[in-house]
Amino acid sequence: MLKLVLTRTAASLVAIFGASILAFVLLRVAPADPARLLAGPFATEEVVEAQRVALGLKDSLVSQYFRYIGDFFQGDWGFSFSVGRPVIDQIGSRLPASIELGLYAFIFALVGAVICALLATYRRRRAVDHTINGFALFGLGTPPFWLALIVLLVFFGILDILPGPEGRLSPRQEAPPEVTRMYTIDALLAGQLGTFFDAGKHLLLPALVLGFAPWAFFFRLLRASLLEVSGEQYLATARSKGIRRWTAFRRHALPNAFLPTLTAAGLIFAALLAGSVLVESVYQWPGLGALVRDGVIEQDYAVVQAFILIGAFAYVVVNLVVDILYGVIDPRTRTGSAVTK
Amino acid sequence: MSTSVAEHGQGAGLSPEHGGHVLRVAGLQSEFRSRRGTVKAVRAVSLELEPGQRVGIVGESGSGKSAFALSVLGLLEPPGYVVGGEVILNGRNIAELDDRQMQTVRGKEISIVFQDPMSALNPVKTIGQQITETIRKHQPQLGKKGARAAAIELLRDVEVPAAGRRIDDYPHQYSGGMRQRVMIAIALANQPNVLIADEPTTALDVTTQAQVLTLLDRLVTERGTAVILITHNLGIVAQFCDVVYVMYAGRVVERAATADLFAHPVHPYTEALLRAVPRPDQLAQGPLPSIPGAPPNLAEVAPGCSFESRCPLGRGHKLCRTEVPVSTAAIGFGSGGATAECHFAKERVAEYLDGDATTA
Ligand SMILES: Nc1ncnc2c1ncn2[C@@H]1O[C@H](COP(=O)(O)OP(=O)(O)OP(=O)(O)O)[C@@H](O)[C@H]1O
Ligand code: SF4
Numbered sequence A: 001m002l003k004l005v006l007t008r009t010a011a012s013l014v015a016i017f018g019a020s021i022l023a024f025v026l027l028r029v030a031p032a033d034p035a036r037l038l039a040g041p042f043a044t045e046e047v048v049e050a051q052r053v054a055l056g057l058k059d060s061l062v063s064q065y066f067r068y069i070g071d072f073f074q075g076d077w078g079f080s081f082s083v084g085r086p087v088i089d090q091i092g093s094r095l096p097a098s099i100e101l102g103l104y105a106f107i108f109a110l111v112g113a114v115i116c117a118l119l120a121t122y123r124r125r126r127a128v129d130h131t132i133n134g135f136a137l138f139g140l141g142t143p144p145f146w147l148a149l150i151v152l153l154v155f156f157g158i159l160d161i162l163p164g165p166e167g168r169l170s171p172r173q174e175a176p177p178e179v180t181r182m183y184t185i186d187a188l189l190a191g192q193l194g195t196f197f198d199a200g201k202h203l204l205l206p207a208l209v210l211g212f213a214p215w216a217f218f219f220r221l222l223r224a225s226l227l228e229v230s231g232e233q234y235l236a237t238a239r240s241k242g243i244r245r246w247t248a249f250r251r252h253a254l255p256n257a258f259l260p261t262l263t264a265a266g267l268i269f270a271a272l273l274a275g276s277v278l279v280e281s282v283y284q285w286p287g288l289g290a291l292v293r294d295g296v297i298e299q300d301y302a303v304v305q306a307f308i309l310i311g312a313f314a315y316v317v318v319n320l321v322v323d324i325l326y327g328v329i330d331p332r333t334r335t336g337s338a339v340t341k
Numbered sequence B: 001m002s003t004s005v006a007e008h009g010q011g012a013g014l015s016p017e018h019g020g021h022v023l024r025v026a027g028l029q030s031e032f033r034s035r036r037g038t039v040k041a042v043r044a045v046s047l048e049l050e051p052g053q054r055v056g057i058v059g060e061s062g063s064g065k066s067a068f069a070l071s072v073l074g075l076l077e078p079p080g081y082v083v084g085g086e087v088i089l090n091g092r093n094i095a096e097l098d099d100r101q102m103q104t105v106r107g108k109e110i111s112i113v114f115q116d117p118m119s120a121l122n123p124v125k126t127i128g129q130q131i132t133e134t135i136r137k138h139q140p141q142l143g144k145k146g147a148r149a150a151a152i153e154l155l156r157d158v159e160v161p162a163a164g165r166r167i168d169d170y171p172h173q174y175s176g177g178m179r180q181r182v183m184i185a186i187a188l189a190n191q192p193n194v195l196i197a198d199e200p201t202t203a204l205d206v207t208t209q210a211q212v213l214t215l216l217d218r219l220v221t222e223r224g225t226a227v228i229l230i231t232h233n234l235g236i237v238a239q240f241c242d243v244v245y246v247m248y249a250g251r252v253v254e255r256a257a258t259a260d261l262f263a264h265p266v267h268p269y270t271e272a273l274l275r276a277v278p279r280p281d282q283l284a285q286g287p288l289p290s291i292p293g294a295p296p297n298l299a300e301v302a303p304g305c306s307f308e309s310r311c312p313l314g315r316g317h318k319l320c321r322t323e324v325p326v327s328t329a330a331i332g333f334g335s336g337g338a339t340a341e342c343h344f345a346k347e348r349v350a351e352y353l354d355g356d357a358t359t360a
């Protein structure tokens, strides 16, 4: 088990190194010249050249890379000239918003998918199965921004029971004291129930919309593997011991059915954490997605570069966790000597 | 183990006057429902088992042996349903019990060993976890430690080497034969009265088959467990069983004490099975011989005898084509209680008796 953790961690470090090189190279080959951008369009060539030297762009690529990595670990992620703030400040204020939204979307998707997959398979009712399955197909085929607009129209425009596109809190609502910068959690920590519900109401629609397609995806994966696992002989063995149907299912079928979903769940979780440009735009959600979109438009590459590294980091960490979980659940990945049939 | 016919002593033969059945199945019916129709897999099967007795069920693939076994245990899953009959185990009808009530029956009074030991164990749980699951269910007073000790003891009993260490292995670290030993350990963990073994050795190679069968023989003898052994292998039946039930198309078409069945097959299907191999002591290996023709479609049961199209005796016979034969007592053979489901059962028994008289 320890060996598994060590080898997987080593592999993760290699992956992050690769991503850092990619992020670094991106900035060098990007069409925009940072020195020119900083100096402004009317600066003379000498001024731009001086700016290049100041930025270290004249050094060898290797030493530039090491300085970049060193800066990165010291929290110097570059300067966003389009906003006039250090990149790390910007990301620091945006990332928690995206993480909170992604987290709830992920929880909705996964918990919803588990419940629906059980409903669709455990009792073997065709009608239930067909209904949920149809809904899932709809979920896979629906563009999220369109859905975001529709539910906003229904729940805000027509029914007026949920807040409109006004970000994370109502305009007059104070943000809770900063701990994690995730408002629902911070509000609970501070015991501010009013703030908690306000934040929750603002999260509900975007999280549901963002989680809809992942829900459909998880549901279909889980449904297929539950169907497969529920026909397995070892379930009959468990029941022949006097274990009740549901207990046997919970103990012997669910963990096994989860295995194929685990990898996909990890990737989707990482993707959700990184934010969604379109859904964030519709709900005026101050997350990473919007920041990166602006960064690309403004050719503000320091922002994009930091985003790539953070994204890579998230993917690698999540995958590491998935790999280790796999090892915990499935002994066959732990001990190499598989005598499979 | 020798290959002589039914040599061991336990309740040898059939004795209808004996009332002490540990299991009595009466008119059990099960079916599989699908869009294309309903397959009547078990069509009113009755079976009696005395304490410590060994009953064999033989019959070609699809004759309903597994469906019968699962129906007895109430483990048939949709689209399969038990639609009639009684299963009297230790004096009460377990066919009427619900899933909650069956908890104290399965694994305690009756258990089952499945055919394929590769898929019958959960790959992500240790052997120990899977054995203790049944011990802790039915003997909670043992506690965690006691259950583990009992599991190691069981593993030793089924002759798994280094049981104390290998109890923490996962199924993929065991060979097929060892896994089947584990399945037997699980099935016998709580000393059930009845063990159903559904082709317990079919998936194993020949040497392992013999070892596992010898082991099973010893364990059930020691514990006095009554066994229903489902198999394709007539040699195994000859070695292991007191009584044989021959199933065909969801029906028991003949039942007799093992020695009688091999000596005097009454039903033409049984005779065809035996005729396809020259001598009983050469049956020991290999699956059931194949008989020309195909079994009937169980989704649309035709009138008449279901063996008619393949029967050398009755093919084309008007009676056989139109009338379903009823179970007829094959009176006159040694232990009595034998039955055969054939219009000509009486005549055939008479022939045998004549033949025996002339050779005697
Ligand atoms: N899940 C199922 N769905 C539909 N029909 C089934 C199902 N399982 C079994 N059957 C049908 O029920 C009948 C009896 O099957 P069963 O498995 O009991 O036969 P068997 O005697 O055990 O055969 P084998 O020797 O191959 O194990 C067969 O005709 C089979 O096609
Ligand atoms: S009833 Fe007729 S067809 Fe059926 S087994 Fe007997 S002789 Fe053959």
Ligand SMILES: [Mg+2]
Pocket (backbone or CB within 6 Å): B065, B066, B067, B198
């Ligand atoms: Mg079978």
